[in-house]
Amino acid sequence: MAEPAxxxxxxxxxxxxxxxxxxxxxxxxxxxxxxxxxRLPDQNSSKEGLDSADGSY
Incomplete structure (x- = not known):
């Protein structure tokens, strides 16, 4: 077994x-x-960006 690096x-x-x-x-x-x-990736975040909950910016 190889030694860990x-x-x-x-x-x-x-x-x-x-x-x-x-x-x-x-x-x-x-x-x-x-x-x-x-940082660990957030499973719940969307890849489109950070939109508000009501759809407005």
């Missing part, structure tokens, strides 16, 4: 910081989540 730099993951290669990359990823740099 760090999602930041693609280097091999280190056991102490898995799935990252270092504490620096682990902390960088956490900071991106806390700053809302990563």
């Amino acid at each position: 760090c999602p930041i730099c693609s280097e091999p993951a280190h056991l102490d910081h898995r799935p990252f290669c270092s504490a620096r990359h682990r902390d960088r990823d956490l900071l991106q989540w806390l700053n809302e740099s990563y």
